[in-house]
Amino acid sequence: MVKPSSLLLSALLFETTVYGSNVEFRKKTGGVAFIGDELNQTPFPQWLTDFTGMTQWPGLVPPYIPLDFIDMDKIPQYNRYQQGVCDANPREACSFDCDQCVAHDDVSTCRKLSQTFDDGPSPATLKLLQYLHHKATFFTLGINSVNHPDIYHQIQDGGHLIGSHTWSHAYLPSLSNEEIIAQIEWSIWAMNATGNHIPKWFRPPYGGIDNRVRAITRQFGLQAVLWDHDTFDWSLVTNDPFKTEQEIYNDVALWKLIENRGLILEHDGARKTVDVAINVLDLLGDDQLAVSQCVNGIDYIQEF
Ligand SMILES: [Zn+2]
Incomplete structure (x- = not known):
């Protein structure tokens, strides 16, 4: 069986429209960063200028800004690896995408199918x-959040939960510790601002x-959220989809019928995947939970 991760990798070569994957595509191909209408961007806050010396949001590769509270000695020295190249480390490295390994503090399921x-x-x-008429979970990219603050605020106004999905959709195991920290810190600053x-x-x-x-994200107080049901909806926006919309609905109907619990991975970066999400919502109804509700946890580390 072909691993989903390698399918994703090949599909991305043709990617043109999904926001998150598009960023990755442009990075792979050396293209230009998506820059939104600067007038509508989240203003770059003074406190962030004071801290970083910068005056505007970074492009696709955010700069590493050292943080006092990150202890580099706590980060295990596993090898970096590219997506789909899964023999770099022993199983104890607990890779989710290579080995479906879930750590004790990862969230990968939910008591209601959500x-x-x-x-x-x-x-x-x-x-x-x-x-959406229930509290749902959105994992946003920092770069999209600062470029679409109005839409970000509408997600908040809807009462939904927002989590981090990095600054610019990097495949983290391929990055250095400093590059991973940069992806996380800038996504947090984007959400903060x-x-x-x-x-x-x-x-x-x-x-x-x-x-x-994980040793890095935990030092930010973050908890990883994975999934146990994948729609592969992103494949619909590639030139070579390997799932039809109908197959996705059939999958979801089956999940509902046989188990009716878990976390479903979907995407709101493109019109096509959103249309699928709306039909899936019609199938499942509003009896769904946000990730924080799945584990009786908090929504945010802090709200101002
Ligand atoms: Zn993504």
Whole structure:
């Protein structure tokens, strides 16, 4: 069987429209960063200038800013690896995307079958918000959050939970410790400046997490959120989809019938995946939980 991660990798070569994956695509191909209308960007706060010396939000590769509270000695020295290259480390490294390994503090399921949405905020998110009548979970990219603060605020106004999905959708196991920290810190600063909160929940892009990545995210107080049901909805926006919409609905109907519990991975970065999400919502109804509710946990580390 072909691993989903390698399917994702090949699909991304044709990716053009999903916000999060698009960022990754442009990074792989050396393209230009998505820069939103600067007038509508989240203003770069003075406290962040004081701390970083910068005056505007970074592009796709955020700079590493050292943080006092991160202890580099606590980070195990596992090898870096590219997506789909899964023989770099022993099983004890606990890679989710390579070995489906889930750590004791990862959240990967829920007592009610619940949708989660990655890669926004994007213009497509707005349509999804119109249909959501329960508290749902969005894992946002920092770069999209500062470029779409109005949409980010509408997610908040809807009473939904927002977690981090890194700054620019990096595959974290391939990065150095400093580069991982940069992806996390800038996503947190984006959420702080845009939404006045500091996230508790973190979803690694492509499910790319092992104990080296966890040793960093834990020092930010973040808890990883994975999934146990994958719709592969992102495949619909590639040139070579390997799932039809109907197959996705059939999958979800089966999950509801046989188990009716768990976390479903979906995306709000494109109109097509949002349309699928709305139909899945119609199938499942509003009896769903946000990730924090699944584990009786807090929504944010701090809200201002
Ligand atoms: Zn993503």
